[in-house]
Amino acid sequence: MFDGDNAITTLNPTTEPALGCPSGPEPPTAAAAAADPRAFVQQDRASGLSLELLVRGARCAGCLRKIETGVAALPGVSTARLNLTTGRLSVTWQDDRIDPRTIVQRVIDLGYQAQPFDPSKAQAVIDQEGRHLLICMAVAAFAAMNIMMFSVPIWSAHFNGEMEEGTRTMFHWISACIALPTAAYAGMPFFKSAWNALKKGRANMDVPISLGVLLASSLSVVETVRGGEHAYFDAVAMLLFFLLIGRYLDHALRQKARQAARDLLALQAVTASRLEPDGTAVSVAVSEIRPGDHVIILPGDRIPVDGTILEGVSEADFSLLTGETAPVALGLGQKVRAGALNLSGRLVLGASARSDDSFLAEIARLVEMGEQSKSIYVRWADKAAKLYVPVVHAAAFLTAVTWLLLGAEPRIAILNACAVLIITCPCALGLAVPAVQVVASGRLFKRGILLKSGDALERLAEIDFIAFDKTGVLTLGQLRLSGEEAIPKGALAQSALLARASRHPLARAIARAAGPGPAIENAREVPGCGVEGQIDGLRARLGRASWVGVEDAQSEETELYFAIQGQAPVRFCFEDTLRPDAIQTIQALKARGFQPIILSGDRNGAVARAALATGIETYWGELTPFEKAAYLDGLKAQGRRVLMVGDGLNDAPALAKAFVSIAPGTAADASQSAADLVFQGEQLGAVLEAIEVARAAKKRVMENFWFAALYNFIAAPIAMLGLVTPFIAAIAMSSSSIIVTLNALRLASDRRTGS
Missing domain, CATH: 3.40.1110.10 (Calcium-transporting ATPase, cytoplasmic domain N)
Structure with missing residues (x-):
């Protein structure tokens, strides 16, 4: 059914989301019917009927396969393509007897929400999620700081005994008034995720986190009511704050993939001047242009769709599409691509494709596919954390049962189990990578290099092959x-x-x-x-x-x-002109065991001259964007981990498909969005600097992992033996996070790159 915002929901989703999805789809809610998907169906002579939906709750490759397979299985459906980065599901079919509501209902039955696709609403949903996480993080930080004002005097009183019971209890109640609403609000991202997982009969990382927060809060209230010495409200707020940092960073990384596709499509004209049969020119939306339509292109306009020149002569700038620096002459019968800039003369273009099927749109799809394939890259912290849920649950349960069997009262057994959940909190493990990323990104920023992808440093440290574009990369x-x-x-x-x-x-x-x-x-x-x-x-x-x-x-x-x-x-x-340090940088990369190559869309002669000047033995010229991407696919099939350095629109698919990618600050917006790192200035040595910092960051990350593993190996048995309270467990957990952060800070003071 549709609600007032055209969101399609149902009361009874019948199928679980795909396993492996971190938090699963959000539970659909009931709503009154207010819209009909049939109003959003488009008809085209070539592809038949089509419908675009915004799908919410799909977060992983398993969700993507499940939705595409489920919708494509409907009788009459030709294609079903879901883009995880934008949430857009495109469905086409030929039989006009298919009711679009059937397609919508199939998505609902798979356990997801759907609504007619509107780019502005899709972005609003994404922005709303980011704002909510940021607010939760701010609330948790504010609460932790305020609770500490009351916790520190209580801690001090443990050593000198100067605080009376009434004062201590009052401080505990004040802390409770701050911590409990904070936990209810800031913990909602974890509570929702854990509840959705439990409803499906499985557990994820958010289940023990939620249990730890709820148990610590409940025990703290019980201890406060009975006038006990220890309450753990500070641990609750600090725990949520540290975990929300990681959750927000993950959300920010997903934004990068969406931005790349938006920047690409922004190069496409919004409107076009279409020639009617009577000779009049009518301004229409580019989406309304169909194959066979005649379009007027004036000097200074970007070509809106792929087509053939029917009238006029001119020159066009194809540098963003092909990397060729020299303008290209256009004349009668010549084929042109969307996104090229008309420089001098008036042209009449015969459209050969819709805007959604244009060369530019295909590049955008390649970028999206590259980003989605990159999203399945499992970071080291995630691999280690897979063992966390079953091990910690088992340890906490075993602790409670053992203490009960030994004759301890239930409060003590639960207290020790809670201590196990808190002291083994994956904060140190979760911060092992983000802490290093923050420090490394700051170090790179001081050198004019912007780190845009959180796991880019991990991938950059592993590269064994480097491909350069020529124009705008090796040259200015x-x-x-x-x-x-x-x-x-x-x-x-x-x-x-x-x-x-x-x-x-x-x-x-x-x-x-x-x-x-x-x-x-x-x-x-x-x-x-x-x-x-x-x-x-x-x-x-x-x-x-x-x-x-x-x-x-x-x-x-x-x-x-x-x-x-x-x-x-x-x-x-x-x-x-070559960049001032291009020759020096290429030689330095060779000295480190790399054999760089050039993949360029420019003419072979110009590419050969640049290769000869820089000392690069292998080079390819006059490549299309798809040939560049295919070349990288071939290297990937050979097991190579490729760094792609490019700047033009024609490099965007290769930048997205590469193992890791870098673009200069003068690159096209779409290429900068598709790249993992962006460097400013004319010095190509920024590429070498980024590689060296990445290798140093990898060393710090591995040190953090080893410390986190050692910490949990020692701390968990101590907590199970009842030798620590949740209060001490919270201090130990926070201390482990601080140690991990301090080790990451060493990266900022490293004098010698790669140390």
């Missing part, structure tokens, strides 16, 4: 005039008069080389050819060789020609 990505000494005297200044009147990238390079100055008035730019005007009463042209009058000009280099009427043409060549 900005064409400059080369061989100025060979240009005839005065030709540069004269050509700049025309160049300043054009927006063409090569013309801008000439203008930069010549410096500030005037431009010719009434200069005329000819789409696909160049710019012309009058200099001292003579016709002057700056542009393509054939247009200027040069016959049979063939070169692997990027070039323009300048000619004044009656004079010989002058040739201008351009090159993309």
